[in-house]
Amino acid sequence: MTFRSHMQIALTEAEAAAARGEIPVGAVLLRDGEVLAQAGNRTRELNDPTAHAEVLVIREACRVLGQERLTGCDLYVTLEPCPMCAATISNARIGRLYYGASDPKSGGVGQGPRIFSHPQCHHAPEVYDGIDEARSAALLAEFFGKLRK
Numbered sequence: 001m002t003f004r005s006h007m008q009i010a011l012t013e014a015e016a017a018a019a020r021g022e023i024p025v026g027a028v029l030l031r032d033g034e035v036l037a038q039a040g041n042r043t044r045e046l047n048d049p050t051a052h053a054e055v056l057v058i059r060e061a062c063r064v065l066g067q068e069r070l071t072g073c074d075l076y077v078t079l080e081p082c083p084m085c086a087a088t089i090s091n092a093r094i095g096r097l098y099y100g101a102s103d104p105k106s107g108g109v110g111q112g113p114r115i116f117s118h119p120q121c122h123h124a125p126e127v128y129d130g131i132d133e134a135r136s137a138a139l140l141a142e143f144f145g146k147l148r149k
């Protein structure tokens with residue numbers, strides 16, 4: 001089976017988040033190649049510090065499937081998940097995580113607390129990083145560059 005990335009959907013959600021004035025991070029959750037949920041950050045819109053793109057797609061996919069676990073599902077996110085999202089990904093039993101840019105400031109997968117290799121982590125997805133990394137990073141750089149002007 002050939003690998004087909006679904007990062008483009010996540011990038012589109014990240015661009016839409018930037019247009020709403022949110023930090024441009026987007027995510028999409030799939031099962032067997034079928035989209036269950038897609039979202040961008042909505043922390044400002046919802047006044048909710050947990051409304052990260054990953055949490056939003058996990059909630060929606062669980063609602064769609066009527067279950068609390070997403071065993072075997074694929075999650076694409078444009079930025080390395082933070083510790084909160086990484087723990088949620090673990091709790092949801094997601095099968096594979098694909099992310100774009102790494103996040104030295106807030107990432108919790110490849111750095112910081114490294115949630116998936118922590119002894120208390122009960123489930124770790126397969127992790128593939130650097131997917132369309134340059135585009136994800138450029139979106140973030142452009143967004144924060146605009147903020148500073």
Ligand SMILES: [Zn+2]
Nearest residue numbers: 052081082085
């Ligand atoms: Zn997060």
